[in-house]
Amino acid sequence: MRDEDILLTLFLVFLPLSFMSLGGGASIVAPVHQEAVEVHQWMTNRQFIDYFALSRAAPGPGAMVFTLVGWAAAGWWGALIATLTIFVPTSIVTYMVAGAWNRYRGTAVHTALERGLAPIALGLITAGAVVILDTSDTGPLGWAIAVGATAILVWRSLYPLWILGAGGCVYLLGMMLLS
Amino acid sequence: MLDPKPAPSAPQDPPDQPPVIPHVSLFTIFKIFFPIGALGFGGGLVGWLYRDIVEKRKWLRDDEFLSMVTLGQVLPGINMANFSIYVGQKLRGIPGAAVALTSLLLVPFFFVIGLAAIYTELQAYILVQHFLAGMAVAAVGLMMSVMVKSGKRTMRKVTPAVIVIGIVFTVGFLRWPMVPVVLVAAPISVAIAWFTRERAHA
Numbered sequence: 001m002r003d004e005d006i007l008l009t010l011f012l013v014f015l016p017l018s019f020m021s022l023g024g025g026a027s028i029v030a031p032v033h034q035e036a037v038e039v040h041q042w043m044t045n046r047q048f049i050d051y052f053a054l055s056r057a058a059p060g061p062g063a064m065v066f067t068l069v070g071w072a073a074a075g076w077w078g079a080l081i082a083t084l085t086i087f088v089p090t091s092i093v094t095y096m097v098a099g100a101w102n103r104y105r106g107t108a109v110h111t112a113l114e115r116g117l118a119p120i121a122l123g124l125i126t127a128g129a130v131v132i133l134d135t136s137d138t139g140p141l142g143w144a145i146a147v148g149a150t151a152i153l154v155w156r157s158l159y160p161l162w163i164l165g166a167g168g169c170v171y172l173l174g175m176m177l178l179s
Numbered sequence: 180m181l182d183p184k185p186a187p188s189a190p191q192d193p194p195d196q197p198p199v200i201p202h203v204s205l206f207t208i209f210k211i212f213f214p215i216g217a218l219g220f221g222g223g224l225v226g227w228l229y230r231d232i233v234e235k236r237k238w239l240r241d242d243e244f245l246s247m248v249t250l251g252q253v254l255p256g257i258n259m260a261n262f263s264i265y266v267g268q269k270l271r272g273i274p275g276a277a278v279a280l281t282s283l284l285l286v287p288f289f290f291v292i293g294l295a296a297i298y299t300e301l302q303a304y305i306l307v308q309h310f311l312a313g314m315a316v317a318a319v320g321l322m323m324s325v326m327v328k329s330g331k332r333t334m335r336k337v338t339p340a341v342i343v344i345g346i347v348f349t350v351g352f353l354r355w356p357m358v359p360v361v362l363v364a365a366p367i368s369v370a371i372a373w374f375t376r377e378r379a380h381a
Contacts, residue, residue: 020361021255022271026322030350031357050302052310055317056295060287063257067288068295079292087280090256090265093275094247098265099252102246107285108376113253117374119339120361121252122330123346129273129319129326130351142316149320167317168310175309 007081008072009040014066015086019093021084023121025086029128032066033135042073049136055162063087141174203238203270209282212263217286224259238266259283272301342368 013035023029029052036042043051051072055065063086070082104110129146136142145167153163211231215224225248239247247265251258251342260280267279278301301307334340342364 016358017327020358021257022365023252025257028357030354032266034354034356036363046308047302049315050298050308051295053289053296053314053318054320056292057314058287058291058294060216060284060291061219061257061259062322064287064291067291071292071295076292079288083284083288085259087257087284088264091261091276091280092257093264094227094250094254095268096259098243098246098250101250102243108373110249110371111374112369114249114372115333115339115367116372117253118330118333119342119368120346120365122326122333123343123364124350124357124361125322125326126343126347127349127351127357129323130347131354132315132319134352136312136315138312140311145313146316146319146323149317150323150327153320153324161319163321164314164317167315167320168313171313171316172306172309174313 007077008071010070010078010081011085013040013081014070015089018086018090021090022088022117023125025061025066026128028126029065030124032069033131036069036072037135039174040073044141045135045137047072049132052132053164053168057161060064138171141171145170188259203275205271205278207272208267208270208275208278212267212279212282216283218359219259219287228262231264266342338371339368 014032017028017031017035020031033045033048037045037048048069051068054067055062055068058064060076064083066086067079067083070078072078074081101110127130133142133146138145149167152158181301213340216225229244233241233244247262248258251261254261260283263279263283264276267275267277269275271278298307330343334343344363350357350362
């Protein structure tokens with residue numbers, strides 16, 4: 001596949017998904033995973049999981065995992081196209097809507113939209129979490145780490161890098177002990 | 180997720196226009212958003228933005244800020260990026276928006292690619308693979324802790340809880356495509372929210 005084709009494909013994949021990302025980048029992890037790994041085969045499942053981990057360790061929004069999808073597909077240009085496609089169009093729409101939204105703040109329509117879309121975002125992000133856990137192939141130990149990390153963080157706010165590092169160490173130790 | 184305020188029946192007029200914001204240099208915009216991107220681990224960014232942009236510099240009114248936050252919960256897209264483009268546009272038009280977004284993403288973009296490049300060299304080692312897998316599931320924990328804290332209100336009522344569970348089951352476990360599920364579930368959810376809204380008592 002020629003480079004320009006890949007760039008166009010990246011754009012066409014990420015553009016509609018960006019408009020479906022209710023609740024931010026995390027809500028489209030599941031469909032991006034499917035596009036990147038199964039449909040276009042830009043990376044293996046293992047690589048997607050690892051890029052997901054890396055994107056959470058890096059500063060910036062978690063959506064930087066999409067930058068890495070672009071990177072895997074088409075190097076620097078792919079990373080650039082993926083990033084711009086994810087961030088820019090929806091920001092433009094948001095800007096356009098913001099003025100009208102401000103006038104209707106506090107009205108019943110506004111409240112209904114918030115209350116109605118909240119479960120959608122919550123459901124999508126949780127679904128993405130399930131997909132990551134499932135495809136990470138980490139078995140019960142993986143689920144235990146995820147649930148444990150959730151519980152700890154709900155109870156007490158900790159610096160994210162510690163949690164990521166701890167999860168990595170626990171799983172590594174677990175695998176070394178089990179093998 | 181913010182508590183919706185009790186609903187008056189009419190839209191509000193925006194307050195009288197504030198004093199004109201003095202001309203802000205593109206470099207100042209860069210100075211605001213570059214550190215946010217460079218240091219932006221986890222959450223808490225919204226509070227930082229508020230203190231800097233609303234309280235200290237008064238580039239946004241309180242109501243504008245609140246609108247942007249709630250819009251972030253209702254519209255698709257990345258909230259922080261939306262913020263940066265909104266503020267940048269307001270201060271210096273399209274160049275302002277471009278500078279704001281670029282400054283925000285400069286460090287994250289190169290940092291994450293740098294990590295990926297290092298990873299490419301190391302991915303053959305099984306120890307690295309295990310460590311990253313553990314990191315990935317811990318990152319899921321990071322994501323879900325925010326969801327647990329902000330989703331408690333949503334899960335209290337039966338209908339939203341059913342919708343959440345339905346989406347998790349279909350999109351998460353059954354791997355149904357997300358787009359049709361959302362196109363069906365979102366209007367239904369909003370309609371139900373509309374028809375079950377609290378009416379103001381006379």
